[in-house]
Amino acid sequence: MSSSGAIDNEIENRLSGELGALEQLRALLQNNEEVKIPGVVVAGAQSAGKSSVLEALGGMKLPRGQNITTRVPLVLSLVAVPGAEPHAVIGGQADLSKGKIIGIDEISTDIERLTNELAGDGTAVSAKPIYLKIIRPSGPTLTLIDLPDITHNSPDGTQDIHTETVNLVKKFIENDNMVILVVIPAMDDFANAEAIALAKKYDPDGRRTLGVVTKTDNIKVEEDTPAEEVRARERQFFQTNSEMAGIEKEYWGFDTLVGRIVEIQAERVQQFIPKFLAQSKRRTKELAQALRDMPKVFSNDNELWEKFRKVVSTIREELKDLLTFGSNRAITGQDESMDIIPHVTAMYKAYATGIRDDVVPNFFTDEYHQKVCAAFKRVDGMALPNLLGGRVFSALFCEIFSEELGVRSEKLVEGVKDFMQDTLGKLCDHTCAAHPVLLNELKTNLVEQFVDSKEASTKSAVENIVKAELGWVFTQDRSYEDTMRDVREMASRVRKSKVEHEATSGTENQTIFELAKDVGTIPEAFIWKIIDAKPKSEDDAIRDLQVILHAYSDVVCRRLFDSIPKQVHLFLVDGICKGFVTWMLDKVDETDLQRWLAEDALSQRKRKELESKLSQFEEAAKILKNAGGRSK
Incomplete structure (x- = not known):
């Protein structure tokens, strides 16, 4: 130049x-x-x-x-x-x-x-x-x-x-x-x-x-x-x-x-100019989308109520979907820990297994036989000999179930309650992420109160079932009568056979083996002891009481393993789903919603920053285009 x-x-x-x-x-x-x-x-x-x-x-x-x-x-x-x-x-x-x-x-x-x-x-x-x-x-x-x-x-x-x-x-x-x-x-x-x-x-x-x-x-x-x-x-x-x-x-x-x-x-x-125009176009779209993704700013109470109803209704519908084996994995985010039915069913089964394995004893061991003998001696003289069995049965039955049954049933309630509260918390996270104050209030206050109320009702119902089992010995379950009849008839037939026929040991064993299969879970060795006991003797009464405890406990367990999970499910699973929306709407008012759904200071700053940047990029693009900076 x-x-x-x-x-x-x-x-x-x-x-x-x-x-x-x-x-x-x-x-x-x-x-x-x-x-x-x-x-x-x-x-x-x-x-x-x-x-x-x-x-x-x-x-x-x-x-x-x-x-x-x-x-x-x-x-x-x-x-x-x-x-x-x-x-x-x-x-x-x-x-x-x-x-x-x-x-x-x-x-x-x-x-x-x-x-x-x-x-x-x-x-x-x-x-x-x-x-x-x-x-x-x-x-x-x-x-x-x-x-x-x-x-x-x-x-x-x-x-x-x-x-x-x-x-x-x-x-x-x-x-x-x-x-x-x-x-x-x-x-x-x-x-x-x-x-x-x-x-x-x-x-x-x-x-x-x-x-x-x-x-x-x-x-x-x-x-x-x-x-x-x-x-x-x-x-x-x-x-x-x-x-x-x-x-x-x-x-x-x-x-x-x-x-x-x-x-x-x-x-x-x-x-710079064409690169910036491309950057401005991209960032304008991104910032506009970020603003659209921000929580809505509500202008009146009607909008607040509409939003809250939508939130709790959405949570209820997502919960309902999980309860009806819905396959909507977008709700759970592929989180299998929120599959309600498989999880609570596993808890119900664990409850039953725990009681059968850890609470109900093996009534046919020599140790338990000695326990029953000792119980008969403790009540000797308190009633006529032929009436002592009822006292011993009541004492032993209550000893088995009175403490552990209540404790384990309560733990089942608490386990299902914790799982349902955690599930509701995750659904709240998914639904209320854009409203952190409402999310915090739901998870730490409202959901906890709601589930606690359901837990209290469930524990009351379960406690009544346990009290009924311990307070009144009763059943119309034919399996109890069938078990007792089969054992007694079997013992009578074999005794009669031994008297009328001096049967060989092998024949007797085969006969007893076939009869033992008919009485189900009673071991063959114990059946032999029943047969060998002198009819109407104290030993015969003790053996008979062991069979009664076994048969009635089996009936009680079957009743409990159905009725208690049903009550838990009714109150803590179905009840939570059905009652969630009504309970939530009854517990809040406009003042609560104004606090929970108001835009917090952090969101306000974020909104202003997004609006400011969006305005800057839009204005900057106009400036360059007006100056002839549009790329050819």
Whole structure:
């Protein structure tokens, strides 16, 4: 590029609209970390000549001093408006619509003022930027970000100035959309220059890095020297100085620098715009969906009641589906632990198995025979001999069932209750996830109270069944009578056979074996003892009582193993399903619903954040499209 005029025209044609739009985006999206806005970052060590480069580009004066003067990032926008009176707008926010309008000669003073406001007096640095827009009738249209100088020495020693300045540089240059303008004095050791090392780290291919070598000459330029004369002296120096004569023209001069900045920034901008429009389109859809997925904000009590009825009705329907062997795995999330019927049935079976194995004794062992004998001796003399069996039966029967039956039945109730409460809790999680306050109230309060009420009714019903079994010996079950009749008839036939026929042992064994099969679970060895006992003797009565205890206990177990699970199921399974909605609606009022369904502070913040981001992306896309940024 041969002249600054040609450069200005190219900038105006290619970047003016886009850069203006990007600055609007920078203001709009300044708190949105998802978007990396392009720009030109100016980095270098202290006294590297960054200020001179920026002053040449912007046509203004920046603060100068012996110590570090650039202590906060300076976002500098250069705008060319034909016919405009040169002026600037400065402020601490990216949106400069409320910034301070100042003259070009006031820029240095206001930068110092804002720097002290943001970073404090002294030499401390801050990541909070100053925003400065310079409007002139002509000149390059660029956005540059001047970063604090990389330095090792803080005169007042108040902070690790080197770490702070390096971290600030890293924060900006790690953005792939940033052009890195590394300013380095000609007399520095390029191989060890820290700014160059940082640029290589984040831009190893050098595609977005420009090196600017300053202080190659000793030309003195007065402050009021016109820009064109400064450019002329620059060209004369590079053309006539023997040490610079070998440098190709494409590598020296202010016009070349501007042209290279334009080229690289234009490339970055043109890459950014279509990518951002695609990102904006995607994020707009995602944010809009996230807002739709948020809990509804209710405007009146009718809407609150409608929502609550829907919640509890949905839970009831999902529970009903589980009870009727529904295959709707979307409800349980493939959680087989919520399959109600298999789980409670397993509990009912375990209840029965536990009582048969651990509570009901083997009535036909020698040990239990001795127990019955001892019981007969304890009641001897309390009644006529032929009436003692009833007393012994009552005592032994109550001993078997009085304590363990109640305890195990209560544990069954508690086990089913815990399972149903856990299942309801999972259904609440599935149904009320969008309303955490209501979810917490349902799980920790309402559901617990409801299931507790059902548990109390169930325990009362089960307790009555147990009391009935222990309080009155009664059955119409024919199996009891059949067992007693079969045993007694068998014993009588074999005794009679032994008297009438002196049968062989084998014949007797075969006969008894066949008869023993008829009485079911009574062991053959015990049947022999019944046969060998003298009829109507005490031993015969004791053996007979053992059979009675066995037969009646079997009847009782069959009754309990059906009736108690039925009561548990009626109250704690079917009852919970059928009574859930009515109970819940009776227990709450409008005040409760207003508290439980009100949008909590966290959700309010989330909604505002989503709405703000959605608005930002929509507005940003409009800005770029209006600036002609739609990809072709």
